[in-house]
Amino acid sequence: ILNVEQSPQSLHVQEGDSTNFTCSFPSSNFYALHWYRWETAKSPEALFVMTLNGDEKKKGRISATLNTKEGYSYLYIKGSQPEDSATYLCALTMDSNYQLIWGAGTKLIIKP
Amino acid sequence: DSGVTQTPKHLITATGQRVTLRCSPRSGDLSVYWYQQSLDQGLQFLIQYYNGEERAKGNILERFSAQQFPDLHSELNLSSLELGDSALYFCASSPTGGETQYFGPGTRLLVL
Numbered sequence: 001i002l003n004v005e006q007s008p009q010s011l012h013v014q015e016g017d018s019t020n021f022t023c024s025f026p027s028s029n030f031y032a033l034h035w036y037r038w039e040t041a042k043s044p045e046a047l048f049v050m051t052l053n054g055d056e057k058k059k060g061r062i063s064a065t066l067n068t069k070e071g072y073s074y075l076y077i078k079g080s081q082p083e084d085s086a087t088y089l090c091a092l093t094m095d096s097n098y099q100l101i102w103g104a105g106t107k108l109i110i111k112p
Numbered sequence: 113d114s115g116v117t118q119t120p121k122h123l124i125t126a127t128g129q130r131v132t133l134r135c136s137p138r139s140g141d142l143s144v145y146w147y148q149q150s151l152d153q154g155l156q157f158l159i160q161y162y163n164g165e166e167r168a169k170g171n172i173l174e175r176f177s178a179q180q181f182p183d184l185h186s187e188l189n190l191s192s193l194e195l196g197d198s199a200l201y202f203c204a205s206s207p208t209g210g211e212t213q214y215f216g217p218g219t220r221l222l223v224l
Contacts, residue, residue, distance in 0.1 A: 032211075034212060043114070043202055043216060043217055044155070044215045045114075045215070046212045046213070049211070089155065093210040095210060099160050099170075100157075102154070102155050105154055105155075
C-alpha cells in the first residue's frame with residue numbers, strides 16, 4: 001500500500017519564527033511531488049510541483065526541496081506570518097496519468 | 113478563482129434522500145476528481161474521471177456514484193443519505209492526470 005506521510009501532524013509557531021515540515025514517500029517509480037496550502041473555509045491551493053531530484057522551488061517566504069533518492073520533501077516558511085496558518089498537504093504522483101496520493105497534512109498555527 | 117465551479121454551495125437534506133452535486137472543470141481540463149472532507153478529517157479521494165471514463169476509484173461508498181458528461185462536467189450522486197455523509201465535497205480538475213489539481217469551492221452537505 002502506497003503511503004505518503006507528513007510530519008508533524010500539527011505545529012504551533014511564533015510569529016516571525018521560521019519553520020519547516022516533512023513529506024515522506026516511497027522513492028520507487030516517482031513522477032512528481034506536489035505541495036498544497038489549505039486555509040480554513042477555503043479549498044486547497046497548489047503551491048509547488050517538483051519532479052527532479054534536488055529540485056528547489058520558492059514562492060515568497062515559502063520554499064520546498066525534493067530528494068527523490070531518499071524519498072522526502074521539505075517545506076520551509078521563513079518569518080512566519082498569521083496568514084501562513086493553514087494545513088499544508090503534500091501529494092505524490094507515481095505515473096504521469098495516475099491520480100495524486102495525498103498525505104494527511106501538517107496543520108500550521110502561527111501565534112501572534 | 114481556480115476556474116472550477118461547483119453547485120450548489122450548500123445543501124441541506126434528510127436521511128434517506130438522494131442529492132446530486134455538480135462540477136464544471138477548468139476550460140480544457142479532461143480529468144475531474146471528487147473528494148470528501150468530513151469533520152476534522154483530511155481529504156478523502158472518492159473517484160476520478162478522465163474524458164468521460166472512470167479512471168480511478170478511492171474510498172467511494174456503493175451508495176455514491178459519479179459520471180462525467182460529453183461536455184466534461186461531472187456529477188456526484190449520493191443516495192440513501194446518512195447522517196455521516198454530512199461533509200464538504202470538493203471537485204478538482206487537471207489537464208489529464210497526475211498534474212496539479214485545481215479545486216472548486218466545494219459543496220457543503222448537511223444531512224439531518
